[in-house]
Amino acid sequence: MGNVATGLAAASQTPGQVIGANDKIRVGIIGPGARGMELVHQAIQCPNVEFGAFCDVYTARLDAGKKLVPTAKTYMDYRYMLDDKSIDAVLIATPQHLHKEHFVASVEAGKHIYQEKTMAFGVEHAKAMRAAYDKNRKLTVAIGHQHVSTGMVEDARAWIRDGVLGKVTAIVADHWRNTPHGKPQWSRPVYPDMTSENILWNKFLGDAPKREFDPNRYINWRFYWDYSGGNVYENMCHTLSIWYRALDLQIPKQVNMAGGLYIWKDGREVPDTMTVTMEHPEDILFSWVSGFGNDRRGFAEDVLGTGGSLTRSNQVRYWPQKVNNPQGNERTGLTKSNPNAHMLNFFESIRASKEPNCPFETGFRVSIACRMAVESYRQGRAMRWDAAKEEIV
Numbered sequence: 001m002g003n004v005a006t007g008l009a010a011a012s013q014t015p016g017q018v019i020g021a022n023d024k025i026r027v028g029i030i031g032p033g034a035r036g037m038e039l040v041h042q043a044i045q046c047p048n049v050e051f052g053a054f055c056d057v058y059t060a061r062l063d064a065g066k067k068l069v070p071t072a073k074t075y076m077d078y079r080y081m082l083d084d085k086s087i088d089a090v091l092i093a094t095p096q097h098l099h100k101e102h103f104v105a106s107v108e109a110g111k112h113i114y115q116e117k118t119m120a121f122g123v124e125h126a127k128a129m130r131a132a133y134d135k136n137r138k139l140t141v142a143i144g145h146q147h148v149s150t151g152m153v154e155d156a157r158a159w160i161r162d163g164v165l166g167k168v169t170a171i172v173a174d175h176w177r178n179t180p181h182g183k184p185q186w187s188r189p190v191y192p193d194m195t196s197e198n199i200l201w202n203k204f205l206g207d208a209p210k211r212e213f214d215p216n217r218y219i220n221w222r223f224y225w226d227y228s229g230g231n232v233y234e235n236m237c238h239t240l241s242i243w244y245r246a247l248d249l250q251i252p253k254q255v256n257m258a259g260g261l262y263i264w265k266d267g268r269e270v271p272d273t274m275t276v277t278m279e280h281p282e283d284i285l286f287s288w289v290s291g292f293g294n295d296r297r298g299f300a301e302d303v304l305g306t307g308g309s310l311t312r313s314n315q316v317r318y319w320p321q322k323v324n325n326p327q328g329n330e331r332t333g334l335t336k337s338n339p340n341a342h343m344l345n346f347f348e349s350i351r352a353s354k355e356p357n358c359p360f361e362t363g364f365r366v367s368i369a370c371r372m373a374v375e376s377y378r379q380g381r382a383m384r385w386d387a388a389k390e391e392i393v
Contacts, residue, residue: 001254018353019088021048021324021350024046024048024049024050024086025048025049025050025350026050026051026052026086026087026088026089027043027049027050027051027053027087027089027091027349028051028052028053028054028055028081028084028087028089028090028091029051029054029055029090029091029092029093030055030056030078030081030091030092030093030094030102030106031055031091031092031093031094031098031116032054032055032061032065032092032093033061033114035093036061036091036094037065037068039091039093039114039116040054040065040068040069040091041315042340042342042343043339043343043347045104045343046340046347047345048347049347051068051069051072052071052073052086052087052388053073053074053075053081053087054066054069054072054073054074054075055075055076055077055078055081056076056195057076057200057203057204058198058199058200059076059193059198060086060191060193062075062197064073067126069245072269076203077203078102078105079105082117083109087111088111089111089114089140089346089350090102090106090111090112090113090114090348091114091116092113092115093144094116095221095222095227095228096118096121096226096227096229097121097207097208097227098204098206099115099118099119099120099125099128099129099269100120100121100125100128100129101115101207103115103129103132104128104132105379107129107133107135107136107139110136110139112139112141112201112350113139113140113141113142114142114343114346115143115144117144117235117237117241117366118229118363118367118370119134119363119364119366119367120183120363120364120367120368120371121229121371122371123371123391123392125367126364126368127390128293129364130360138353140346140349140350140353140356141356141360142342142345142346142349142356142357142359142360143241143358143359143360143362143366144342144358145237145238145241145245145362145363146238146341146342146343147238147241147242147364148241148242148245148357148362149170149341149345149357150337150341151333151335151337151387152312152315152316152337153242153312153316154335155331155334155335156242156246156303156310156312156316156333157245157246159310159318159331160246160247163307163329164307164308164318165305165306165307165308165309165310166305166306166307166308166321166325167284167305167306168247168284168304168305169283169284169285169304169305169306170284170287170303171243171284171285171287171301171302171303172287172302172304173236173286173289173299173300173301174289174290174297174298174300174301175231175235175236175239175288175289175290175299176290176294176297176298176299177292177295177296178292178293178295178299179190179290179292184219184263184264184266184268185264185272185292186222187220187264188220189219190216191219192218193263194215194218194219195215196213199215199218202211204218209226209322220268222234222270223266223267223268224268224269224270225270225374225378228270229270229371230270230271230374231270231271232276232289232293232370232374233270233370234278234371235268235290236288236290236370237366237367239299239301240286240369240370241358241362241366241368242301242312244362244365244366245302245303245357245358245362247282247284249280249282249284249365250280250281250282250365251281251365251368251369251372252278252279252280252369252372252385253279253281253384253385254278254384255276255277255278255279255369255372255373255376255383255385256376256382256383257275257276257277257373258275259271259272259273260273261273262293263291263292264292264344271377272291272292272293273290273291273292273293274289274290274291275287275289275290276289278372278373282388285290299313300312300313305321306321306324306362307320307321307324307325308320308325309321309352315332316332316333317331317332317333318330318331318332342357342358345357357381368385368392372385372392
């Protein structure tokens with residue numbers, strides 16, 4: 001393994017300083033796991049971006065980072081990486097229960113932040129992240145709902161601005177997957193080097209309940225409520241982000257979620273089949289149905305308005321409701337998508353001091369809606385949002 005830094009890094013510039021259009025942005029990551037390394041590859045493909053540091057509680061991931069970027073520093077304690085004033089921006093791709101800890105520390109260190117979804121694990125975490133960010137709104141914070149930056153969403157938003165949908169009353173969404181027998185969705189193997197010597201277990205736990213070292217809980221954290229919101233936090237959040245952004249939807253008034261573990265009885269706690277219904281204050285009923293046992297329905301959303309319908313799947317299309325829009329014509333989205341558009345937007349937003357495509361406020365609202373769904377499932381009842389107190393009741 002490359003040398004793991006444990007001391008303070010030398011200062012080279014002021015945290016959060018203005019970065020010009022042609023200035024190089026130095027980036028570090030907290031959590032270069034499978035998704036984190038995808039973000040790293042996206043970042044290093046962006047112009048005038050230099051990768052400077054990897055931080056993880058598992059030594060093998062630092063080895064992988066050093067192999068990819070030999071000049072980068074490696075850290076097992078994120079605080080030392082944040083002390084490095086040469087790092088301008090931080091990618092946070094840790095398990096969901098740790099987002100608040102790493103986000104708040106990164107804001108306090110004056111770093112621009114790309115925060116992987118779902119932004120916050122719960123309401124109190126979301127509020128703490130907002131309170132920290134409110135102290136330095138000059139920083140750019142982008143949330144990792146990458147679909148918001150696609151050409152399909154750009155087309156959909158343009159049509160919505162045109163008013164061709166009329167009054168939207170419902171959004172109906174599907175997200176279905178399947179895997180071969182014996183290969184459970186999300187399941188990752190436990191490797192021999194996943195030992196208490198190579199993994200900082202207590203750093204992984206954070207403020208989650210204390211447990212004895214368990215490499216399976218570490219690598220398969222998505223299975224457990226202590227660290228994960230299950231598929232609601234993995235995929236429903238993306239669907240919400242698209243239409244929350246396009247329609248400027250607020251936190252739901254009420255959320256119901258039902259489902260269960262119908263397929264993968266492998267020790268996981270989060271359900272593999274589920275349906276979520278969300279009543280929004282804009283008088284829109286948003287439903288999302290998902291499962292891991294069949295991919296026939298794939299993923300798609302229908303946005304249903306009195307003047308027409310939008311469908312987003314492999315492309316986005318509009319169909320007029322002739323009863324209210326007799327002169328309307330069908331439309332097919334043609335705007336192309338750059339696969340790296342969301343990461344490019346993050347760095348462009350830093351340089352231009354502008355709001356990114358998926359800003360903090362969108363991530364905040366999506367986080368609350370997702371937590372309401374999880375709480376509904378776990379408590380077996382509807383969850384309501386008290387907007388005045390900002391509490392789930």
